[in-house]
Amino acid sequence: MRKQIELLRRQSSRLEPDAAERERLLAAVSEYAQQFLNQLPDGPAYAGDRTGKGLLDSPIPETGIGIESILSLLSENIDTAGINPASPRFLGYIPGGGLYPSALGDFLAAVTNRYAGIFFASPGAVRLENMLLSWMAEIVGYPSSTAGNLASGGSIAHLTGIVTARDACDIAATRVQTAVVYLTTQTHHAVDKAVRIAGLGNCVRRIVPVDGRYRMDVTALAQAIAADKKAGLQPWLIVPSAGSTNTGSIDPLPAIAEIATKHNLWLHVDGAYGAFFVLCPEGKQKLQGMELSDSLVMDPHKTLFLPYGTGAVLVRDAQRLHASFSAEADYMQDTIHRLDELSSADLSPELTKHFRGLRLWLPLMLAGVAPFRAALAEKLLLTRYFYEQIRAVDGFHVGPEPDLAVATFWYEPPRGDANAFNARLVQELQNSGRIFLSSTRLGERFVLRVAVGVFRTHLDTIDEALEIITHTARNLAQKS
């Protein structure tokens, strides 16, 4: 048996490259990465004509291939196809960019492979993630009773918050059909998806009207709750946006919090996009009331500019979070001693997980918080600048004044259907490849969105975007 074991060991030796081979692999990958980053200032923001079909010719092989061939496949089929979210000219959806030190954090996390789910297994990793969460609690004004979790993104963070709310409010399965959630048309669809996943698909969704700036109408909210109570239903959850995806609008948080308190409803704030703007003075002022919520989602991979893969949820009362997600098992019996710190395995839907703390900690430690404050303030100003410039251009109209760093606008063509025109306009702009904008609807109106969120996006980018947008719209208007 020993001989057979040794033979198999030799046959598996490619799984452990030696030090020289590791250096060689890293050098190739580093060169690829540096080239990628060096071309960002000039490279395209979007390439719609490529769909990565070349990958289909290279299935997983029985015997390995060289790193150079692998990087060629990557370059041709993935990193030059579709949207480039690292580009300074990516202005679509919710942009962030992807800080380089986070990539170093991910590299280290994978090499050292610490088990960040349980304090016993890696006290340092758990402590680090808890420190990051405490820092977030502090900046948003949450109390020391707070616990939270670094999730894979906003959707799992929302799910975590909503399951906690469900259990805290005792929305048992038998009561789902009479339980009422209060949303608006501007609530992110991840919230409804989380409600469905949590087994609450049959609960009542009350879509509260919005005002002219797409913010929840507080009077209407109060009336809806009163009416629902009178009808024998059970209002239990309000989900306001602290920065909606559509327009960046912030619902009137202090007034909503007052209503939540009065009626004893759980207040879950969606700050996935907006909450980190609390780091700069203007954002802090606009986000007042956020600290009054019971739970809050805020995504470092949005407005802390991290690469995709890190959302976060904070829950004001740690015990509520723990009650929903803690679990025990025989094979875990070694892990329950010594609890200096709560472990994420007891505070989230995950058990074994990526050590996400490093990708957040490294950029914060290297740069300090100050540059983040400045960058967020810059994005707010850039958006206001864009908004004021575009509204001054003949033929352009704008949506509501931006609360944060999303501006909406449309071009009113001299003839023909405006919605159809703007749908063509966004297509033309995307096809140009130079900038990437996305679109949405505000009521029946098709509008374009500029979201300023990549940390690499500066004044020159916005000036260029203004130039391209106005030029493209006029060309299209002449043709139509």
Added chain:
Amino acid sequence: MRKQIELLRRQSSRLEPDAAERERLLAAVSEYAQQFLNQLPDGPAYAGDRTGKGLLDSPIPETGIGIESILSLLSENIDTAGINPASPRFLGYIPGGGLYPSALGDFLAAVTNRYAGIFFASPGAVRLENMLLSWMAEIVGYPSSTAGNLASGGSIAHLTGIVTARDACDIAATRVQTAVVYLTTQTHHAVDKAVRIAGLGNCVRRIVPVDGRYRMDVTALAQAIAADKKAGLQPWLIVPSAGSTNTGSIDPLPAIAEIATKHNLWLHVDGAYGAFFVLCPEGKQKLQGMELSDSLVMDPHKTLFLPYGTGAVLVRDAQRLHASFSAEADYMQDTIHRLDELSSADLSPELTKHFRGLRLWLPLMLAGVAPFRAALAEKLLLTRYFYEQIRAVDGFHVGPEPDLAVATFWYEPPRGDANAFNARLVQELQNSGRIFLSSTRLGERFVLRVAVGVFRTHLDTIDEALEIITHTARNLAQKS
């Protein structure tokens, strides 16, 4: 306003290190990583005396600090405290190790920051992940109708499968209390946690008896289903283990599949630990019947040796998965054209997410599948070798013959309580730091577990572990 914007830009410049600074940062991180890997053959598998408290003295700063200071904090507080899951002598829980090329994949994914959630945004990234899932479907024998998802780990993968099962079987909230799930005492607790998260906390859990090797008793399962049906309950889900965490036992899958088909129950197989053993002949033979399930969890960060952060779920009928997780929103309207490939945002609880495909694809492409087959066969043989050796040592007793790469054993002390003795034994072994074993319970018996799963674990490791275990047990017996 332009001046103010430019000032803020300068104040945020530390977020974008230039090419030279990037090289310098990577060189420091690379040196750290190579040193970490170079010391693995001799370094400890566990350090229980350190708890990372030094981190508390270094809160997130307003102004950044140097990479060397940051790496010192990491080294002193995180990478030398607790368990070292990268060590060849980590034999606890479910080990994997963490392949180096995965770290390169994570680095690249973070630098290029592709949005792998939606085909429109990154057709190549989505295609790559779907190719990896198709490869998994192929190796386990699932049909071409399969869809799946690369999740953050086994827990979210289970949640995804169980929500799909819930919706496919129409377990509406009003019916939860009569719905019955069939498990055993050996089912991983992530399954029960997923059931709770999915809003099914009040459903009936039927704990089916196990045989002498901790495998689900099929006759008892059939009887339980018949009795539950007769009692007016609704049997809907069976969750057998294809490699339990406790002992690595595989439930009798073909017979269970037959019962599931006969009674029209959803069959969700937990192959998080075991399913990838299908890659080697012995594993393939033992896992027969797995391909008959409706959904299957299998974790690349376990038995494909990836660093923590990648589980996977496969669902036989792609439409079921899509029905549970697809969603639409106005601000996503650009993304719904051109559907060469299903997108993970429509097949999972996540929307924005880490591009996990690269950390799986890179090692598979670089090494090919052959070394993985050999490594898995080696782990099976090493476990059998350990089992046969330890049972031959005076005073040692063993649990059931291992189905996969987990062996359980205990020492029968000449006097005193065996359970208390073995609890001390595992403590002593852990405190030694040289090897890390964990413990569990089989019925009332406290047992030690050796799980052979780190790709770096070879014959010399097992020989050393045998030596340490027998030596420590004898010493302890003499003292007691």
